[in-house]
Amino acid sequence: MNFFLLTATLAGLTGPVDPAPAPAGDTKNLVETAVAAGTFETLAAALGAADLVDALQGEGPFTVFAPSDDAFAKLPAGTVERLLQPENKARLQAVLLYHVVPGAFPAAKVAGATSLDTLNGQRLVPAVAARGGAVSISGAGVVATDVRASNGVIHVIDTVLLPADKDIVDTAAEAGSFGTLLAAARAAGLVDALKGDGPLTVFAPTDEAFAKLPEGTVESLLKPENKERLKTILLYHVVSGRVYADQAAHLTAAPTLAGIDAPIANSRGKLSVAGAKVLSADLETSNGVIHVIDAVMLPSEKPAASR
Secondary structure, eight states, rough: OHHHHHHHHTTTOOOSSOBBBSSSSOOOOOHHHHHHHSSSSHHHHHHHHHHHHHHTSOOOOOEEEEOOOHHHSSOTTTHHHHHTTTGGGHHHHHHHTTTTEBBBHHHHHHHOOOOOOOTTTTOOOEETTTTOEEEETTTTEEEEEEEEETTEEHHHHHSSOOOOOOOOHHHHHSSSHHHHHHHHHHHOOOOOTTTOOOOOEEEEEEHHHHHHTTTHHHHHHHGGGHHHHHHHHTTTTTSOOOOOOOHHHHOEEBBBSSSSSSEEEEEETTTEETTTEEEEEEEETTEEEEEEEESSSOOSSSSOOOO
């Protein structure tokens, strides 16, 4: 995982709120500030094991949601030790980058955001309690805010945030309602692609959606002689990159991997793609995001790239 490549990629994204400029007048960077605090020894060790120290000492700015030593201690016994093992370096990087947001977001801007895109690629969701105004981030309580550093800001949290660690295929299999979709992906030779690094966005028809097709359609598509047609249909449900529902709502079409744009409609907050309604949105996976839809989207028999 290339931390600086991720930073460069995400730097061009427009988030829900604009980050504040980097703090001025603080001489210690994020790592030095955390070490000086004396309550982030496990985090510091993890950053070292993940080879992320230099990155977080870079120019930034970054916002770090920093789990305290007590937060790490709440994890199941042996979790930290396993993550620190060299063979688990990629998973450790994914976990740590899930705590880092590009840009300097003071507490007021965090509380006002609907979501924050992390350097892991997945999102954090801030919430403010109705009573008392306590702030949480993806379920973790924020116990101290606005710890300033020369290249960003630290908010201390009481729980380690764990990103989704299952890929698109494994997530769909675990859900139990995408058996036909997965069978089709296998028949089309697309399973490895859906398990790859991505990221990808999949508009995933449920088994009930496939059952709504005319009788015999699925059986016909699964035949070896119809592999290319099946592949085109499935790729019509896949978009490159992570496209969350709030982002899709501002689009008129999704540029699919079939080379055909799928029209997007947003009616009173109800999202649909190529006529299929989005039943459940933003299911996070390690290599993308899934939106559950109620119908199979069928491109024309003779697709022509619209871009």
